[in-house]
Amino acid sequence: MESFRYFLPAMNLIFGRGNLECVRSEVKKIGKKALLVTGKKSMEKLGFLKKSIDSLEKEGLDVVHYGEVEPNPTVDIVNKGAEKAIDSCCDIIIGLGGGSAIDTAKNIAVVAGHYEGERRSIWEFAGVHDKPRQITLKTLPVVAITSTSGTGSHVSRFAVVTNEETREKIGIMSPFICPKLSIVDIDILSCMPSSLTSKTGFDALTHLMECFVSKRGNPITDLYCLKAMELIFDYLPRAYNDGGDVEAREAMALADIFAG
Incomplete structure (x- = not known):
């Protein structure tokens, strides 16, 4: 390594x-x-x-x-x-x-x-x-x-x-x-409208994909990227369809932190 x-x-x-x-x-x-x-x-x-x-x-x-x-x-x-x-x-x-x-x-x-x-x-x-x-x-x-x-x-x-x-x-x-x-x-x-939910969700996903394929990535960033992308794939549709879905909002917030 x-x-x-x-x-x-x-x-x-x-x-x-x-x-x-x-x-x-x-x-x-x-x-x-x-x-x-x-x-x-x-x-x-x-x-x-x-x-x-x-x-x-x-x-x-x-x-x-x-x-x-x-x-x-x-x-x-x-x-x-x-x-x-x-x-x-x-x-x-x-x-x-x-x-x-x-x-x-x-x-x-x-x-x-x-x-x-x-x-x-x-x-x-x-x-x-x-x-x-x-x-x-x-x-x-x-x-x-x-x-x-x-x-x-x-x-x-x-x-x-x-x-x-x-x-x-x-x-x-x-x-x-x-x-x-x-x-x-x-x-x-939870107050984000669906349009902003989708835009910011894909913003986080883009950051994660860039990081995951970067030559400057490392085992720690890879772990964050994989988990965060999993959260986005699982919970972004739920957050988009129901802004009050607390579990989905929490998952997307975690993905955002990992992407940061």
Whole structure:
């Protein structure tokens, strides 16, 4: 067997039903003032935005909301969020939503954490440069509360950002952007419509297939891939047909974690 490396993040993962309530006590251990990053509509419409803010404030934390995230978040969206975090003196970034919201939270944590009197852009940290700025321990801690089962962003050291000027979509990679706390609440995931359930399910399946056939794979990643693909084949149709099928939602959430 060839030698290999496998990254294990130092993460607190909370998995189950009704776990959004855990956010207040756990976040309090990490920071005092949070920038809560979401998309523009769904989390507010479903009531999870208010529930999160109320829970955090009840525990004595200050919360600043940044709800400008769009699919395929851009450099501009990230930089504006970072400015809000810096101006508000936030010391923790929370991503509530799908992969775009969580990726944006990670990228904001990088820019805001490396602020030293001069505004930076997330693009300076992208791998498109010969010598990109290094992502260090200065990165603000990230908390991820996922609302989908597909991207794996809530358990990974990766994030993506789109540059509209250069028309590039680039990955940001660092162990320092891996969430310190990841909350997987099945009650939130059960609110996904069938169309989003199928799209995110196939997103996870694509990640798994890519990983399984990759020359950089290893026995550990193969185990995760095989089990996760089995879960998707068995439970994605059930989750699609019945969003309230808790067993199917749990299985898809596990597959998403394995894919991440």
